[in-house]
Amino acid sequence: MDELGVNKNLPVLRLNRASTGVSQFDIMLDGGYKNPSTVALIGPSGPEKTVFAFHFVSAGIQAGDKIIYITTDRTPDELEGMAGEWGMIIKSDAVKYLDCYSLTISAQTPSTAKPNVVQISSPSALNELSLAINEALEQMQGKRLRVVFHSLSTLAVHSQQESISKFLSLVEGRLKNANATTLLMIDEGMHDDKFLTMLKHSVNEEFTIKVFQGAKVVSSPDLPIEVPIRIGPLGVEVD
Numbered sequence: 001m002d003e004l005g006v007n008k009n010l011p012v013l014r015l016n017r018a019s020t021g022v023s024q025f026d027i028m029l030d031g032g033y034k035n036p037s038t039v040a041l042i043g044p045s046g047p048e049k050t051v052f053a054f055h056f057v058s059a060g061i062q063a064g065d066k067i068i069y070i071t072t073d074r075t076p077d078e079l080e081g082m083a084g085e086w087g088m089i090i091k092s093d094a095v096k097y098l099d100c101y102s103l104t105i106s107a108q109t110p111s112t113a114k115p116n117v118v119q120i121s122s123p124s125a126l127n128e129l130s131l132a133i134n135e136a137l138e139q140m141q142g143k144r145l146r147v148v149f150h151s152l153s154t155l156a157v158h159s160q161q162e163s164i165s166k167f168l169s170l171v172e173g174r175l176k177n178a179n180a181t182t183l184l185m186i187d188e189g190m191h192d193d194k195f196l197t198m199l200k201h202s203v204n205e206e207f208t209i210k211v212f213q214g215a216k217v218v219s220s221p222d223l224p225i226e227v228p229i230r231i232g233p234l235g236v237e238v239d
Helices: 023-028 048-063 076-085 126-139 152-157 161-177 193-202
Strands: 037-043 066-071 095-099 117-119 145-150 180-187 205-212 215-219 227-232 235-238
Touching (some): 037 193, 048 180, 095 126, 117 126, 161 193
Parallel strands (some): 037 180, 066 145
Antiparallel strands (some): 215 227
């Protein structure tokens, strides 16, 4: 069984996977997202993408993985509070926040930040963010990693397409070499076809949340069917 790279206790689940945090999706995906890999989660406005990210982070903390959470439109405190509303705890020493948001809304300085928070001047500061990612990777060397871009769309709208394309190309390679599974949250309707084509060529897995007959479903080439979902008291529920 080891030669096949599967989990002895649950043979349907492969070892080279990072749990999504949603058991039904883990079963359909042979254990979760591929590791290492870059995963695109595309969907409309609403809580679904965010809750998927919380599940992914919470599962990583439970598995002993290290987390890099890049936030562009919420403070770390806000994210931790939101996760708690669905019964998920993402406040942990395992989580390193790269905060591209707080300094755009307040007069905070890096010296006032928490030890696990690195403040980036703005979502447009891609070089600054790239250096912060490198530093976090050095600190977490040897650990399996989970990385969340919440959201890549915000970074993209603050930068020229050539700049964000170059940034992604460099960062994705570093993350995969560091054994990271990276979740890119993409807001539907914010990008032109050229950007989406570039993005789809760079990712390993793609999941799309869409409305079908009045309900939300998740579709992907890696899923056997379109999966109906809803957001319940404990997060993502499969109908």
